Amino acid sequence: MNKSADLNLEVRGLKDTLLVMEGIDKSFPGVHALDHCKFELRAGEVHALVGENGAGKSTLMKILTGVYKKDEGKVIYKGKEIELNGTKEAQELGICIVHQELNLMPHLTAAQNMFIGREFTGKNKLFVNDNEANKRAQALFDAMNLKLDPKAKVGKLTVAMQQMIEIAKALSFDSQILVMDEPTTALTESEIDELFKMINHLKAKGVGIVYISHRMDEIKRITDRITVMRDGTYVDTVNTQETDIQQVINLMVGRTIYETANEHNYTDLNEVVLEVKNLNRGKAIKNVNFKLYKGEILGFSGLMGAGRTEVARAIFGADKYETGEIYVKGQKVTILRPEHAVGHGIGYLSEDRKRYGLTLGETVEQNIALACIDKYTNKLGFTDMSSVTATSKDYIEKLSIKTPGPKQKVKNLSGGNQQKVVIAKWLLRDCDILIFDEPTKGIDVGAKSEIYKLLSQLAKEGKSIIMISSELPEILRMSNRVIVMCEGRITGELDINSASQEEIIKYATKREA
Amino acid sequence: MEKKSIFNAANAQKFLAFGALIILLIFFTLASPFFLTFDNIVSIMLSTCVNGILALGIIFVIITGGIDLSIGTVMTFSSVMAGVTITNMGMPIWFGVIIAILTGAFFGFVSGTVISRLKLQPFIATLGVMMITKGLSLVVSGTKPIYFSDTPSFRKIAAGSILKFGAEGKYSVPNGIFVFLVMAVIAAVILNKTKLGRYNFAIGSNEEATRLSGVNVAKWKTAIYALCGAFAGMAGIVMAARLDSAQPALGAGYELDAIASVVIGGTSMVGGEGTILGTVIGAFIISTLTNGLKVMGVAQEWQIVITGCVLVLAVLLDTMRKRGNK
Ligand SMILES: Nc1ncnc2c1ncn2[C@@H]1O[C@H](COP(=O)(O)OP(=O)(O)OP(=O)(O)O)[C@@H](O)[C@H]1O
Ligand SMILES: [Mg+2]
Numbered sequence: 001m002n003k004s005a006d007l008n009l010e011v012r013g014l015k016d017t018l019l020v021m022e023g024i025d026k027s028f029p030g031v032h033a034l035d036h037c038k039f040e041l042r043a044g045e046v047h048a049l050v051g052e053n054g055a056g057k058s059t060l061m062k063i064l065t066g067v068y069k070k071d072e073g074k075v076i077y078k079g080k081e082i083e084l085n086g087t088k089e090a091q092e093l094g095i096c097i098v099h100q101e102l103n104l105m106p107h108l109t110a111a112q113n114m115f116i117g118r119e120f121t122g123k124n125k126l127f128v129n130d131n132e133a134n135k136r137a138q139a140l141f142d143a144m145n146l147k148l149d150p151k152a153k154v155g156k157l158t159v160a161m162q163q164m165i166e167i168a169k170a171l172s173f174d175s176q177i178l179v180m181d182e183p184t185t186a187l188t189e190s191e192i193d194e195l196f197k198m199i200n201h202l203k204a205k206g207v208g209i210v211y212i213s214h215r216m217d218e219i220k221r222i223t224d225r226i227t228v229m230r231d232g233t234y235v236d237t238v239n240t241q242e243t244d245i246q247q248v249i250n251l252m253v254g255r256t257i258y259e260t261a262n263e264h265n266y267t268d269l270n271e272v273v274l275e276v277k278n279l280n281r282g283k284a285i286k287n288v289n290f291k292l293y294k295g296e297i298l299g300f301s302g303l304m305g306a307g308r309t310e311v312a313r314a315i316f317g318a319d320k321y322e323t324g325e326i327y328v329k330g331q332k333v334t335i336l337r338p339e340h341a342v343g344h345g346i347g348y349l350s351e352d353r354k355r356y357g358l359t360l361g362e363t364v365e366q367n368i369a370l371a372c373i374d375k376y377t378n379k380l381g382f383t384d385m386s387s388v389t390a391t392s393k394d395y396i397e398k399l400s401i402k403t404p405g406p407k408q409k410v411k412n413l414s415g416g417n418q419q420k421v422v423i424a425k426w427l428l429r430d431c432d433i434l435i436f437d438e439p440t441k442g443i444d445v446g447a448k449s450e451i452y453k454l455l456s457q458l459a460k461e462g463k464s465i466i467m468i469s470s471e472l473p474e475i476l477r478m479s480n481r482v483i484v485m486c487e488g489r490i491t492g493e494l495d496i497n498s499a500s501q502e503e504i505i506k507y508a509t510k511r512e513a
Numbered sequence: 514m515e516k517k518s519i520f521n522a523a524n525a526q527k528f529l530a531f532g533a534l535i536i537l538l539i540f541f542t543l544a545s546p547f548f549l550t551f552d553n554i555v556s557i558m559l560s561t562c563v564n565g566i567l568a569l570g571i572i573f574v575i576i577t578g579g580i581d582l583s584i585g586t587v588m589t590f591s592s593v594m595a596g597v598t599i600t601n602m603g604m605p606i607w608f609g610v611i612i613a614i615l616t617g618a619f620f621g622f623v624s625g626t627v628i629s630r631l632k633l634q635p636f637i638a639t640l641g642v643m644m645i646t647k648g649l650s651l652v653v654s655g656t657k658p659i660y661f662s663d664t665p666s667f668r669k670i671a672a673g674s675i676l677k678f679g680a681e682g683k684y685s686v687p688n689g690i691f692v693f694l695v696m697a698v699i700a701a702v703i704l705n706k707t708k709l710g711r712y713n714f715a716i717g718s719n720e721e722a723t724r725l726s727g728v729n730v731a732k733w734k735t736a737i738y739a740l741c742g743a744f745a746g747m748a749g750i751v752m753a754a755r756l757d758s759a760q761p762a763l764g765a766g767y768e769l770d771a772i773a774s775v776v777i778g779g780t781s782m783v784g785g786e787g788t789i790l791g792t793v794i795g796a797f798i799i800s801t802l803t804n805g806l807k808v809m810g811v812a813q814e815w816q817i818v819i820t821g822c823v824l825v826l827a828v829l830l831d832t833m834r835k836r837g838n839k
Contacts, residue, residue, distance in 0.1 A: 088727030105718035107785035117727040
């Protein structure tokens with residue numbers, strides 16, 4: 001244990017450099033993901049890594065944590081050059097990562113997931129001791145203020161809970177470097193607060209933390225320094241204190257982005273296109289009633305688990321509902337399956353794109369064309385692939401999806417770009433009613449404003465949009481009206497002119513007595 | 514606020530298979546006076562052993578989301594190897610047993626290596642091993658059965674009995690059943706209590722995540738296939754002991770019965786879940802069905818048709834239950 005004693009001294013000594021990455025180069029087939037990129041991390045600092053979708057942030061961190069091998073360059077950790085073969089070696093050196101995409105085993109319990117690969121075994125090294133794992137997990141959950149049963153099957157938990165388990169898992173290593181790749185995309189405000197407490201605690205212990213996020217407010221709040229990347233190259237490193245967010249954004253995109261206030265013009269809301277009456281399903285949906293007008297963006301706000309996604313999925317026919325009526329353009333419709341919803345012109349963009357929105361192993365164009373392959377198929381059943389490719393190219397350009405071409409596999413795109421592919425898919429489908437569930441989750445500022453523009457434009461073209469979002473600024477900026485949900489009920493309906501963050505939060509926490 | 518009841522998902526799965534078994538037993542008892550006799554029940558149990566042990570092995574592979582088509586012929590080859598060691602070379606019985614298990618484990622190891630390191634599809638890799646072992650059985654035995662006539666105690670492994678009761682041991686329970694039950698306990702311990710079992714579920718649940726957690730997936734997967742092979746080797750011993758000979762031409766097709774047992778027992782072919790108890794019950798369901806139909810005098814051709822229908826029905830019910838549960 002001499003090594004770790006040395007290490008502690010070093011850490012305590014002063015805020016010295018823990019890690020230097022230099023000249024890191026990495027190519028994937030058709031993509032030069034990292035071009036002689038560099039990065040530096042000190043002990044006891046929180047270091048933000050920012051950049052647009054596809055800038056190479058995740059790739060750089062995957063190289064650090066042994067997921068990918070670098071093509072070129074040096075990684076110097078505590079003064080020594082290291083060469084990693086696999087994640088296990090990285091973990092043993094104390095370098096851990098919370099991946100952007102969830103990496104859990106749904107059939108195992110929370111505790112089993114956390115200690116996978118380093119189970120507690122008795123003397124014989126053969127039998128696993130789940131009691132010990134549960135105890136340790138519980139202790140950690142308590143420290144994180146997390147109400148979670150270590151014995152719960154992960155597949156049954158919400159995305160937010162799964163995210164917290166990933167974080168708990170990373171914390172359970174005695175790590176020197178902890179990388180968090182967009183850890184907050186699925187978390188509620190209070191969960192984020194808990195997370196930040198943990199981060200500050202680790203920071204005080206001298207752990208170096210890399211924090212990747214697209215949320216500038218978080219970065220401002222928690223980080224000490226910011227490194228900006230663009231197109232696989234290093235741009236600059238700045239001190240958070242001394243920097244203005246707009247400056248960082250400009251560095252990121254290499255151009256100036258204008259964040260405008262609510263630009264939506266208030267069309268007269270008179271034509272009801274969708275009406276939901278007395279929708280009910282167990283505890284998840286309780287007596288939900290609302291109307292959606294032509295040409296409006298209806299914001300659905302609320303805390304994680306408020307039942308917004310459940311309502312959307314019920315309307316879309318992805319889940320069954322117990323009682324209730326749905327009217328599309330004044331006509332009562334029966335929606336039992338997604339095909340029915342699509343037939344009535346309703347499209348749904350799921351919040352968990354990996355699970356429900358994309359066929360990851362297929363190409364960009366296959367994904368875009370999936371929902372309306374009929375359009376490109378002749379009577380004999382042959383698909384006109386060249387026009388699929390052409391259309392895909394249009395959308396790749398329109399949404400600026402970062403991909404070498406329409407034939408790239410979707411799983412090789414960065415997280416944000418995957419989301420854009422889902423959006424393209426439903427845009428092509430030409431639905432009149434579009435339900436967007438967290439449309440900008442994991443999307444960078446540049447792409448975000450493009451998506452906002454797109455949504456506004458769609459609304460202007462006469463499409464009706466339901467936008468579920470946990471980001472209040474986004475709700476306030478985009479919606480004509482806001483519906484707030486709490487515990488399966490609609491607790492408030494606000495006009496955009498009178499809505500404020502405080503008021504939304506008030507309704508979002510209006511629990512039943 | 515979930516209500517704690519014994520009717521949760523995991524239990525429902527066992528109940529379903531168990532209930533089906535009980536219904537079958539009742540049905541056949543009513544349908545035929547010859548069904549519920551001691552001798553017939555023993556015969557059901559004996560015919561469960563071989564298929565059951567194979568199923569206990571292959572469930573490990575199925576939980577990873579893979580498949581092993583070679584277990585039937587690996588079983589045969591293992592029994593031939595036991596025959597060669599014991600009869601042709603005159604080695605002691607225990608040595609022959611070990612050779613058979615090692616033979617099975619070896620071929621499992623080969624499949625596992627090809628699948629996990631060379632990334633061949635399990636279906637293809639084990640199809641190859643199936644053909645290889647089928648051929649080898651014939652080559653090594655010279656296409657003739659090897660009899661264990663010099664070692665009369667060999668057949669006691671399955672046919673002998675350490676448990677007798679009634680007047681003058683009128684009722685005797687054959688050892689094969691105990692071998693099966695002991696193997697089931699071993700399998701349950703491995704699956705639920707050891708690292709291998711844990712990684713088994715983890716790999717089936719999300720292989721990439723398991724790899725990223727620092728688990729050497731290739732190594733454990735290979736070990737899982739080798740374990741499956743070892744069970745096939747043990748099945749070979751029981752099979753040979755029942756027939757008092759190693760029959761080189763037998764064995765192909767047994768893998769399908771084993772897979773059917775596992776699936777009827779509520780294990781999904783997608784991987785990530787499965788129970789030993791379910792598999793044991795599944796194996797009993799298949800042999801009860803076959804036996805019961807035979808006792809009722811149903812023609813053999815029809816027995817197969819009905820077994821097929823039951824298989825599909827069982828899996829259908831199970832999927833419906835899972836969907837309903839969500
Ligand atoms: N396994 C892979 N195969 C091929 N290309 C890849 C692979 N992984 C990443 N890429 C490509 O490398 C580039 C950098 O991707 P990376 O995931 O590092 O971006 P990112 O900065 O994390 O973006 P985001 O903010 O969207 O998560 C992208 O163009 C992506 O398409
Ligand atoms: Mg990323």
